[in-house]
Amino acid sequence: MSTSKTVLLTTTERSEALKSLQKWKPNAEETNISRRLKFQSFSEAWGFMSRVALRAERLNHHPEWKNVRPNGWKLLTQVYNRVDITLTTHSIRGLSRKDVTMAEFIDSISEHAEIATDENCGCS
Amino acid sequence: MSTSKTVLLTTTERSEALKSLQKWKPNAEETNISRRLKFQSFSEAWGFMSRVALRAERLNHHPEWKNVRPNGWKLLTQVYNRVDITLTTHSIRGLSRKDVTMAEFIDSISEHAEIATDENCGCS
Amino acid sequence: MSTSKTVLLTTTERSEALKSLQKWKPNAEETNISRRLKFQSFSEAWGFMSRVALRAERLNHHPEWKNVRPNGWKLLTQVYNRVDITLTTHSIRGLSRKDVTMAEFIDSISEHAEIATDENCGCS
Amino acid sequence: MSTSKTVLLTTTERSEALKSLQKWKPNAEETNISRRLKFQSFSEAWGFMSRVALRAERLNHHPEWKNVRPNGWKLLTQVYNRVDITLTTHSIRGLSRKDVTMAEFIDSISEHAEIATDENCGCS
Numbered sequence: 001m002s003t004s005k006t007v008l009l010t011t012t013e014r015s016e017a018l019k020s021l022q023k024w025k026p027n028a029e030e031t032n033i034s035r036r037l038k039f040q041s042f043s044e045a046w047g048f049m050s051r052v053a054l055r056a057e058r059l060n061h062h063p064e065w066k067n068v069r070p071n072g073w074k075l076l077t078q079v080y081n082r083v084d085i086t087l088t089t090h091s092i093r094g095l096s097r098k099d100v101t102m103a104e105f106i107d108s109i110s111e112h113a114e115i116a117t118d119e120n121c122g123c124s
Numbered sequence: 125m126s127t128s129k130t131v132l133l134t135t136t137e138r139s140e141a142l143k144s145l146q147k148w149k150p151n152a153e154e155t156n157i158s159r160r161l162k163f164q165s166f167s168e169a170w171g172f173m174s175r176v177a178l179r180a181e182r183l184n185h186h187p188e189w190k191n192v193r194p195n196g197w198k199l200l201t202q203v204y205n206r207v208d209i210t211l212t213t214h215s216i217r218g219l220s221r222k223d224v225t226m227a228e229f230i231d232s233i234s235e236h237a238e239i240a241t242d243e244n245c246g247c248s
Numbered sequence: 249m250s251t252s253k254t255v256l257l258t259t260t261e262r263s264e265a266l267k268s269l270q271k272w273k274p275n276a277e278e279t280n281i282s283r284r285l286k287f288q289s290f291s292e293a294w295g296f297m298s299r300v301a302l303r304a305e306r307l308n309h310h311p312e313w314k315n316v317r318p319n320g321w322k323l324l325t326q327v328y329n330r331v332d333i334t335l336t337t338h339s340i341r342g343l344s345r346k347d348v349t350m351a352e353f354i355d356s357i358s359e360h361a362e363i364a365t366d367e368n369c370g371c372s
Numbered sequence: 373m374s375t376s377k378t379v380l381l382t383t384t385e386r387s388e389a390l391k392s393l394q395k396w397k398p399n400a401e402e403t404n405i406s407r408r409l410k411f412q413s414f415s416e417a418w419g420f421m422s423r424v425a426l427r428a429e430r431l432n433h434h435p436e437w438k439n440v441r442p443n444g445w446k447l448l449t450q451v452y453n454r455v456d457i458t459l460t461t462h463s464i465r466g467l468s469r470k471d472v473t474m475a476e477f478i479d480s481i482s483e484h485a486e487i488a489t490d491e492n493c494g495c496s
Contacts, residue, residue, distance in 0.1 A: 042178075042428070042429070042434055043175050043178050043179065043233075043429075044175070046174060046175065046178060046425050047171040047172065047174050047175040047233075048171070050170060050171050050174035050298075050422075051167050051168070051170065051171040053302060053418050054166075054167050054170060054301060054302060054305040055167065055305070056414070056452075057302040057303070057305050057306045057414070057415075058305045058306060058308070060306070062414055062441075062452040063452075064438070064439070064440040064441065064452070065438060065439055065440075066436070066437060066438030066439075067436070067437055067438075068436040068437075069434075069436065069462065080428075080434035080435075080436070090441065109167075109171075166301075166304070166305070166310055167305075170301050174298075174422075177294050177426060178425060178426060178429040179429070180290070180328075181290070181291075181426040181427070181429050181430045182429045182430060182432070184430070186290055186317075186328035187328075188314070188315070188316040188317065188328070189314060189315055189316075190312070190313065190314030190315075191312070191313055191314075192312040192313075193310075193312065193338065204304075204310035204311075204312070214317065290426075291423050291426050291427065291481075292423070294422060294423065294426060295419040295420065295422050295423040295481075296419065298418060298419050298422035299415050299416070299418065299419040302414075302415050302418060303415065357415075357419075
């Protein structure tokens with residue numbers, strides 16, 4: 001859509017972005033960021049995903065994501081309320097302004113999604 | 125799914141249901157109920173609709189609904205944030221317990237949807 | 249997204265567009281076009297609507313639409329498989345290139361949606 | 373919904389099911405099955421996922437799934453058109469009739485989804 005080229009964040013920009021995106025975790029090389037969300041129900045998770053899909057189309061910038069049941073939950077709890085999201089800009093092999101915009105949007109529509117601190121995010 | 129037959133609410137049950145569903149308006153014959161919702165954005169409206177669609181499939185009971193821009197908004201405001209919903213049980217030509225269940229679900233996931241009191245709901 | 253202004257189609261452009269969009273019907277003033285679609289199931293209708301929602305966000309151009317059960321179907325057929333869509337460009341009170349783009353997209357993803365020739369489309 | 377208990381498929385039933393579900397691959401213990409799908413676009417993938425979500429709610433049986441861009445694609449091809457799905461019945465730690473029903477539904481609505489034979493499915 002935009003004619004401006006998508007470029008890598010500078011080291012300073014990336015450092016500031018990572019500081020403000022408290023709920024997101026970069027990989028070792030800081031070429032992507034990931035967040036794990038846990039909702040009350042599959043319904044709530046799906047309503048969230050439907051809004052992220054719209055935003056991704058608007059930005060032409062899509063996440064890699066999965067929707068699963070939480071690790072370590074009791075066997076009979078069949079609630080598929082977890083969403084793991086990884087953001088990166090493949091064309092430049094790293095983080096761009098679009099990843100920050102998408103992460104901020106995701107945070108803004110999921111205030112009530114509990115962060116599962118007891119579960120390491122090995123999103124991929 | 126259920127083997128129990130879907131039956132009309134009795135006059136007393138209907139009267140109680142209509143009293144508790146304050147945001148819903150019955151038609152003259154009280155064979156259906158309608159509600160108009162207004163969200164902050166199309167994104168929010170669509171997230172809502174996606175959850176209603178899931179619930180409708182679970183209950184095997186679907187609404188008649190439309191998604192439009194509000195009446196009377198200034199011409200340039202192109203926000204498609206309004207959802208009009210009508211609930212009825214066609215097979216019995218009136219209101220059943222399923223309509224109440226669906227109306228309660230809709231209310232529970234749309235607390236922040238402003239009721240447009242200045243717009244009459246001619247949902248159909 | 250785009251910086252180019254959205255403008256009305258000229259009379260010639262509108263005439264050509266209406267000729268190629270065989271499945272769409274303009275209103276008397278030719279300020280909007282409508283199409284009625286009928287799918288095999290609510291599931292199929294909803295898969296369609298989900299794709300139209302994405303496209304609308306990409307174009308920043310949303311339809312007015314409703315999802316209902318067909319008129320005149322036997323009482324017990326509770327299939328909410330009909331989608332009525334109206335396209336217009338509110339900011340210019342008429343048809344623009346965006347309406348044509350959206351109509352073409354809708355046609356391209358709904359080849360199997362039966363046209364209900366026995367039902368007049370009073371979509372709105 | 374149903375009052376019948378969800379039970380493991382017998383060895384014979386499982387063997388027959390796996391034979392008929394040609395596009396699905398069981399894990400070593402045959403406690404789950406996975407399929408990788410590749411669509412023409414994110415839009416098509418999302419329309420598919422929206423229908424699977426409805427069906428999962430109807431059956432009260434949800435997949436573990438992810439939506440990503442294909443492995444090994446050229447760097448600039450940013451098409452998030454791949455969906456990896458794993459089906460199992462957690463409450464019984466294995467495959468039940470519900471997994472077969474869901475797999476058959478997924479196959480029935482994705483006839484045109486190319487199977488990526490050059491990509492091993494390490495879905496999880």
